[in-house]
Amino acid sequence: xxxxxxxxxxxxxxxxxxxxxxxxxxxxxxxxxxxxxxxxxxxxxxxxxxxxxxxxxxxxxxxxxxxxxxxxxxxxxxxxxxxxxxxxxxxxxxxxxxxxxxxxxxxxxxxxxxxxxxxxxxxxxxxxxxxxxxxxxxxxxxxxxxxxxxxxxxxxxxxxxxxxxxxxxxxxxxxxxxxxxxxxxxxxxxxxxxxxxxxxxxxxxxxxxxxxxxxxxxxxxxxxxxxxxxxxxxxxxxxxxxxxxxxxxxxxxxxxxxxxxxxxxxxxxxxxxxxxxxxxxxxxxxxxxxxxxxxxxxxxxxxxxxxxxxxxxxxxxxxxxxxxxxx
Amino acid sequence: xxxxxxxxxxxxxxxxxxxxxxxxxxxxxxxxxxxxxxxxxxxxxxxxxxxxxxxxxxxxxxxxxxxxxxxxxxxxxxxxxxxxxxxxxxxxxxxxxxxxxxxxxxxxxxxxxxxxxxxxxxxxxxxxxxxxxxxxxxxxxxxxxxxxxxxxxxxxxxxxxxxxxxxxxxxxxxxxxxxxxxxxxxxxxxxxxxxxxxxxxxxxxxxxxxxxxxxxxxxxxxxxxxxxxxxxxxxxxxxxxxxxxxxxxxxxxxxxxxxxxxxxxxxxxxxxxxxxxxxxxxxxxxxxxxxxxxxxxxxxxxxxxxxxxxxxxxxxxxxxxxxxxxxxxxxxxxxxxx
Numbered sequence: 001x002x003x004x005x006x007x008x009x010x011x012x013x014x015x016x017x018x019x020x021x022x023x024x025x026x027x028x029x030x031x032x033x034x035x036x037x038x039x040x041x042x043x044x045x046x047x048x049x050x051x052x053x054x055x056x057x058x059x060x061x062x063x064x065x066x067x068x069x070x071x072x073x074x075x076x077x078x079x080x081x082x083x084x085x086x087x088x089x090x091x092x093x094x095x096x097x098x099x100x101x102x103x104x105x106x107x108x109x110x111x112x113x114x115x116x117x118x119x120x121x122x123x124x125x126x127x128x129x130x131x132x133x134x135x136x137x138x139x140x141x142x143x144x145x146x147x148x149x150x151x152x153x154x155x156x157x158x159x160x161x162x163x164x165x166x167x168x169x170x171x172x173x174x175x176x177x178x179x180x181x182x183x184x185x186x187x188x189x190x191x192x193x194x195x196x197x198x199x200x201x202x203x204x205x206x207x208x209x210x211x212x213x214x215x216x217x218x219x220x221x222x223x224x225x226x227x228x229x230x231x232x233x234x235x236x237x238x239x240x241x242x243x244x245x246x247x248x249x250x251x252x253x254x255x256x257x258x259x260x261x262x263x264x265x266x267x268x269x270x271x272x273x274x275x276x277x278x279x280x281x282x283x284x285x286x287x288x289x290x291x292x293x294x295x296x297x298x299x300x301x302x303x304x305x306x307x308x309x310x311x312x313x314x315x316x317x318x319x320x321x322x323x324x325x326x327x
Numbered sequence: 328x329x330x331x332x333x334x335x336x337x338x339x340x341x342x343x344x345x346x347x348x349x350x351x352x353x354x355x356x357x358x359x360x361x362x363x364x365x366x367x368x369x370x371x372x373x374x375x376x377x378x379x380x381x382x383x384x385x386x387x388x389x390x391x392x393x394x395x396x397x398x399x400x401x402x403x404x405x406x407x408x409x410x411x412x413x414x415x416x417x418x419x420x421x422x423x424x425x426x427x428x429x430x431x432x433x434x435x436x437x438x439x440x441x442x443x444x445x446x447x448x449x450x451x452x453x454x455x456x457x458x459x460x461x462x463x464x465x466x467x468x469x470x471x472x473x474x475x476x477x478x479x480x481x482x483x484x485x486x487x488x489x490x491x492x493x494x495x496x497x498x499x500x501x502x503x504x505x506x507x508x509x510x511x512x513x514x515x516x517x518x519x520x521x522x523x524x525x526x527x528x529x530x531x532x533x534x535x536x537x538x539x540x541x542x543x544x545x546x547x548x549x550x551x552x553x554x555x556x557x558x559x560x561x562x563x564x565x566x567x568x569x570x571x572x573x574x575x576x577x578x579x580x581x582x583x584x585x586x587x588x589x590x591x592x593x594x595x596x597x598x599x600x601x602x603x604x605x606x607x608x609x610x611x612x613x614x615x616x617x618x619x620x621x622x623x624x625x626x627x628x629x630x631x632x633x634x635x636x637x638x639x640x641x642x643x644x645x646x647x648x649x650x651x652x653x654x655x656x657x658x659x660x661x662x663x664x665x
Contacts, residue, residue, distance in 0.1 A: 051521040158614055188371040189548060193592045194610030215521065222594035222606045242598045259526035261551035263578060263590065274530060275523045277477075278491055 005078075006039040007177055007209045008063065013037065013072035014233075015058050019283060030283045032058040034233040035072075042176065043207040047224025047241065049217060049256065053279045055233035056213045060179040063211055064096050065089065076177070094124050097170035101182035103162035107154040113140075113165050114150030120172045139168040143198060160191035164198065171202065178203075181213045196223060217260045221245050226315065229253045232282055232290040235309060239316035247327075250318040252291045254327035289320070297325055330361040333542045334383070334427075334510055335400040341375070341382045344392040350618045352378040354566035356397075357645075359653075360510065365536060365543040367557035367574070369550055369589070373615050375566040376546050380514050383411065383544075384423050401426065404509075425455045428503035432515040434495035438487040444471075444498045445483035448505055455506030470501040475531055493524035497531070504535065510542040517552070529555055550589055554578050559653065562586045565615055565626040568645060572654035582648060582656040582664055585611075585627045625657070633660050 013036045016029035033055040040046050048056040061067040063074055065081050073080050076096065081089060100106045107116055117136040121127060127135060137147035143164040154162055163183060170178060180199065184192040200223060203210055212223050220227060220241075227244040229237045229252060237250035248254045255275035277294050280286060286293050292302040299322065307319040341353040353375040360366045370376040387393040399411040401422065411419060423429075431437055439447060448467040453460045464483075471479035474497040487495055496516060503511055513532065517525035533556055536543045545556055553560055553574060560577045562570040562585065570583035581587040588611045597605040613630040622628065624639035631638070638659065648654040648661065658664075 051523055160614075190371055190589065190592050190611035191614075192610070193594060193608040196594060197608040197610065200606065200608065217522070218594050222596045222608065241596070242604070245596075246598070256523065259522040261522075261525070261529075261549060261555055263551045263554055263593070274526050276527075278493055278524060279521075 005041075006075075007042045007044075007077060008040040009073075009075040010039070010059075010063065011037050011073045011075075013059070013062055013074065014070045015055075015062055015067060016070045028283055030281075031233050031285060032282055033062065033069075034285075036230070036233070036235055037072075038228055038235070038238065040177070040209045040211065042209055043203070044226065045203060045210040045212050045224045047220035047227040048211060048213045048230060049215070049220050049227060050230035051215070051256075051279050053232065053282055054230040055282070056230050057181055058233075059230070060098070060181050060211055060213050064098055064179055066098070094173045095175050096177045096179075097173065097175040098179045098181065099163070099166050099170050099183045101185050103159060103166050103186070104154075106166050107162060109154055112151050112153055113157075116154075116165065117150075117169050117172050120169055124173050126173065135172065136168075139172055142171070142202070143168045144194075158191075159187050160195060163187065163195050167195075167198065167202070171206070174206070175208065177209045177211075179211045179213070182215065183212075184219060185214065185216065192219070199223070217245075217257065229256065232279065232285050234290055235317075235319060236291060237316075237318040237320075238309075239313075239318075243313070243316050249312060249316075249325065249327070250320050251295050251297050251322075251325060251327075253318075254325075255294075255296075257327075297322060330364070332359050332400075332402050333362045333364070334360045334402070334544070335398070336379070336383065337398040337400065339379060339382055339395070339397040339399065341378050341396075342394050344394070348619060351566055351621075352618060353382060356561075356563070356566075356568050358561045358568065358571060360542045360544055362509070362542055363536070363540045364559070365533075365545060365557045366559050366561060367545045367547060367553040368561045368563060369547055369553055370563035371548055371589075371615065373565070373618070374563040376548075376563050377514055379563070380429070380512050380544065380546050383512065384427060384429065385411070385419060386429070401510075424451065424508070425506045426508055427510045427512060428506065428508035429512040429514065430496070430499045430503050430516050432518045434492065434499040435487065437499055438495060440487055443484050443486055444490070444501075448483075448498070448502055451502045451505035466505070467501075470504055471498070473504065473535070474498070474501045475527070476501075491524075493520055493528065496520065496524075496528055500528075500531065500535070504539070507539070508541060510544065511536070512544045512546070514546045515548070516545075518548070525552075532556065550578070551593070562589070565621060566618065567626060567657065568655075569627065569657045570655065571645075572648075573652045576652065576654065580664075582654070582661040583627075583658045584631045584633050584660075584664070587664065588630075625659075633658075633663065635660070 013033055015033040016031050019028040021027045050056050062069050069082055074082050114136050118132045121132045136150055140147045145164055184195050214220050224241050227241050231252050236252045275294055288303045288305050289307050292298045307321045309317045309319045311317050337357050339353050339356040343350040356379055368376045382395050383399055401409050401411055445467050448470055449463040452463045452466050459466055468479045468483055476482050476497055517528050557574045560574050561568055564585050570586045591609045592611055595607040611630055622639055625643045628634040628638040643657050643659055645655045645657045648656055
């Protein structure tokens, strides 16, 4: 791939969670992520979509090494973070931060907002006491809150305000890479747009690279530069946002897009393809193409052949053996 | 078919006695559902949409300390009309399930984990259709098939935890249908589900409604879902109805600034061949009022780009915009809307 040197390079990443042993047989495993590779350039937003069980949150956690991978490498600015000790990792943590779905669970209810932000700065040995307070105040302004609120407790804020605080805390250490895992899913729609606009603005201003995870396709469409579609821990399709949303080539991408409710559809939904059944268990994925059991375009060969990702255009890849499908 | 009323809600006021005083969750809500019609109530958290649904069947516990006023008129098959709010509890129990059934967002909370799904469906059949108790086993299997569960003869013996979230919601729908209700109330039935499963459940609800001629009261925060299922929409804000009318008209030409803002706050991206794509992110400024601090006039006024002094001077009534279709808006500037 051409373009700037990647900030993050992920190669053949896998995470298998062992299952409890049953009887004398071999111990099974849930293949949450199974052979995922991608790159994120500095300042680029890569969107991750897929149903529950697709492995998108696991990929986000592996990218920050909040989970140990079963196999594969995660290189951040050229260094393999999966090969480093946790002590070696510590200075790198400053460059990589995360925003979670539930702003209620991610803030300590007994600490003021100022303490929550100050603690992150102190852990990373940034500034002295007075300097840290100034930085926290500046961050509050940056995320659209008042520095006067630093002394208040998390419960005094609404869900949207709490998510702003979580974003301020993540940005306190000036990261270059942010994993945002369903950052607006717990919020009312009228509040979501404000948080998304804030993230988008900060991303551009700070040249922040992001892994943006959401089950809401319209949210990913507006946030991401590129989109990766996951199914049962594998990449089905990856490409520029416009290509994925307007000319998808993988049947799963097309099915996912067709399922999303849209205001402009208004035809009662009769004409579109509804994906049948449900995502199978990652403990027992289908042979060959993992999507074949739900695919309306399945061929006999799909059961035996694991489709390899192939390039359709620069930056656009998909893993389907069929070449004749257009949506 | 001439529209015949099935359920009429008149001037519904639901209050909760809390430690911090009286919480007016629903404040003068009125709407109707005709036979075989789908009506959607749309609103955000705190709008009172779920409390409205719960009030219809008085589904509050004693600890909720709820008081419900107004009238909830259920029109019978024989033309008789009963006010559910004045019905004694035993008579209301017969209405629940037999005439009006409810499904909620979280099916795991409504299913009993220690009984098989077959036992739970048969229980509903025995309670509400005693005449069919003898063939309850077969009826349970048929219901599971009706709600799109594959291999129903085997699945009928499954426990709730052995099923996915989408399957559990199908089971809830099967239990709701067991008594052949005339009205199904679905309170955010797909919010916890993946979009693919949501699409399946939406189609199932639409098909079942058409096949059985039920009325459907669909409660949601998502206007896009409304467009796919509802004949008419009731938009709620801070405990009140702010706009109501036929779905297509409301989505195409909202006549209340809140409805319009709700339509516009969904993210949109417009692709450009040259230069940057246009990314539309239009949040609604501010936050809904706390029920304890509603202003005298329009409750949306503090967040409304069109607000004027007269908007907050006195209470705004629901203004009828057209005699047909029940189009109404609680905005005195509705004619100024683009």
